[in-house]
Amino acid sequence: MKPIMLDNQNNSKRSLYIQIYENLKQQILHREAASGEKLPSLRVLSKTLGVSVTTIELAYNQLLVEGYIISKPQSGYYVSQMTSVSEQAPKAKTTILHHINDYTVEANPYLYDLSCFDFNKWKKCAAKVYNDYASLLLFESDPQGEAALRFEISKYLYTSRGVTASPEQIVIGAGTQQITSHLSRILLKMGIHHVSLESPGYLPVQSMFADAGFTLSHILVGAEGIHISRLPVNIPSVVYVSPSNQFPTGAVMPIARRYELLDWAKKNQSIIIEDDYDSELRYFGRPVPALQGLDDSDRVVYLGSFSSTLFPAIKISYMVLPPQMSEIFNTIKDQYTQTCSKAEQLTLAIYMEDGYYSTGIKKLRNLYAQKLQVVLQAFHHYGQGLVTPIDTRSGINLTLKVYSEKSAELLSDEARSLQLEMLPLAPMTEGAEKTEAPVAVQPLIFYYNQAPLDQLEDRIKDLLALWSS
Numbered sequence: 001m002k003p004i005m006l007d008n009q010n011n012s013k014r015s016l017y018i019q020i021y022e023n024l025k026q027q028i029l030h031r032e033a034a035s036g037e038k039l040p041s042l043r044v045l046s047k048t049l050g051v052s053v054t055t056i057e058l059a060y061n062q063l064l065v066e067g068y069i070i071s072k073p074q075s076g077y078y079v080s081q082m083t084s085v086s087e088q089a090p091k092a093k094t095t096i097l098h099h100i101n102d103y104t105v106e107a108n109p110y111l112y113d114l115s116c117f118d119f120n121k122w123k124k125c126a127a128k129v130y131n132d133y134a135s136l137l138l139f140e141s142d143p144q145g146e147a148a149l150r151f152e153i154s155k156y157l158y159t160s161r162g163v164t165a166s167p168e169q170i171v172i173g174a175g176t177q178q179i180t181s182h183l184s185r186i187l188l189k190m191g192i193h194h195v196s197l198e199s200p201g202y203l204p205v206q207s208m209f210a211d212a213g214f215t216l217s218h219i220l221v222g223a224e225g226i227h228i229s230r231l232p233v234n235i236p237s238v239v240y241v242s243p244s245n246q247f248p249t250g251a252v253m254p255i256a257r258r259y260e261l262l263d264w265a266k267k268n269q270s271i272i273i274e275d276d277y278d279s280e281l282r283y284f285g286r287p288v289p290a291l292q293g294l295d296d297s298d299r300v301v302y303l304g305s306f307s308s309t310l311f312p313a314i315k316i317s318y319m320v321l322p323p324q325m326s327e328i329f330n331t332i333k334d335q336y337t338q339t340c341s342k343a344e345q346l347t348l349a350i351y352m353e354d355g356y357y358s359t360g361i362k363k364l365r366n367l368y369a370q371k372l373q374v375v376l377q378a379f380h381h382y383g384q385g386l387v388t389p390i391d392t393r394s395g396i397n398l399t400l401k402v403y404s405e406k407s408a409e410l411l412s413d414e415a416r417s418l419q420l421e422m423l424p425l426a427p428m429t430e431g432a433e434k435t436e437a438p439v440a441v442q443p444l445i446f447y448y449n450q451a452p453l454d455q456l457e458d459r460i461k462d463l464l465a466l467w468s469s
Helices: 016-029 042-049 053-066 119-132 134-138 147-161 176-189 203-211 255-267 323-335 342-353 356-382 408-417 453-468
Strands: 069-072 076-079 170-173 194-199 215-222 238-241 271-275 300-305 317-320 387-390 397-403 421-424 441-447
Touching: 016 053, 042 053, 053 069, 119 134, 119 342, 119 356, 134 342, 147 170, 147 300, 147 317, 147 342, 147 356, 170 176, 176 203, 176 271, 176 300, 176 317, 176 323, 194 203, 203 215, 238 255, 255 271, 342 356, 356 387, 356 397, 356 453, 408 421, 408 441, 408 453
Parallel strands: 194 215, 194 238, 238 271, 271 300
Antiparallel strands: 069 076, 170 317, 300 317, 387 397, 397 441, 421 441
16 A cells, blocks of 8 residues: 555645545555555554554544444454455546636516515515414425415415316426326326317327326317317317416306306316416506306316416416315325425415515506507508417417418517517417418517517517518
């Protein structure tokens, strides 16, 4: 074994026992200390290096734990049999030290508008959680979601959406995908294996059901929602709909068709999943009441999310289960942990209790209504013959028909160069019936909600000039 060399203690940041440990480990790995070779005793090495016996013992103990050496009672320490170590000494790895300032956050490629949300009020509620309820954060969150937040959601849904539900029927999760995952397990336990989906529709949910093993069918969306006559009959199944503001078409299902859909579910022992993701954001007239409030046979699962009405990073979603499905969830919920931040759940509960959420929705409606008007006027003024916007009078996006030989992907990239978020509609039309629409019509979804009001007109003007080039 070679002599152990220690760092200059005036410059070294490594403790003595770490230096000894690493020196011996490298000798063993490089076979400079042979398998079975006896190491110096604690006292001998302590005297040789001029360090305490405790320091040598710490180094030896670390080597013992990692298996580089063994201890024989009344005999001493020996190098382990390292038969699996390559004959060729391993190359020394270069240690690269980083400072936190070396890391950069990826820049947001799109415009953003901080006036869309009052973060000061949110911070005030968060401070109350950490100051007054810090003890609650020392325990895991309820798999079903915090009771305080479920209570606030049940109150809000009744007054704003006409949804009737007790807190016990509400399940909170980190985004729609976790909620859909729970829902899939419940439906499979009910013996349901078929899901009908809107086309065009929300692709992530389609992927979740497909991954869970459901058989999928796609129902074309018309001006009044899906065609109910095309839903399966005589078998229990599920239909996933957005009746109050269909994504991405913006279609609203009229009352007659809603009752027709409820009647289909009742007759076929089936379930309706109502995705009400941003129906509170309706800018002309009152928000359309939820389908769940019309249901008298417990056939509707209501889904909601705070991503559109608070801020996207919040990732808090929820579902309202009919009583029989709620009972099934209670039997399986302890198998899962809550992935939604408990601190954020409690912050949101206080935010809603103090009335900030309701007032925030009113401000958003007013702000987004102004943005929508500016967008429509800009496309009308600068884009005649090039763009036809489809006004849904609600939500956070707008569907555009662009008459261009450029691909939808290229049009989207050109919008991104001006920090406007526009996504091709084609990838969301899986299962849609093919039509004979002209090749030159490119459908796009324009998310105008985050762009500052005072920049919208100029950006759209520049975009239309770019699209025309």
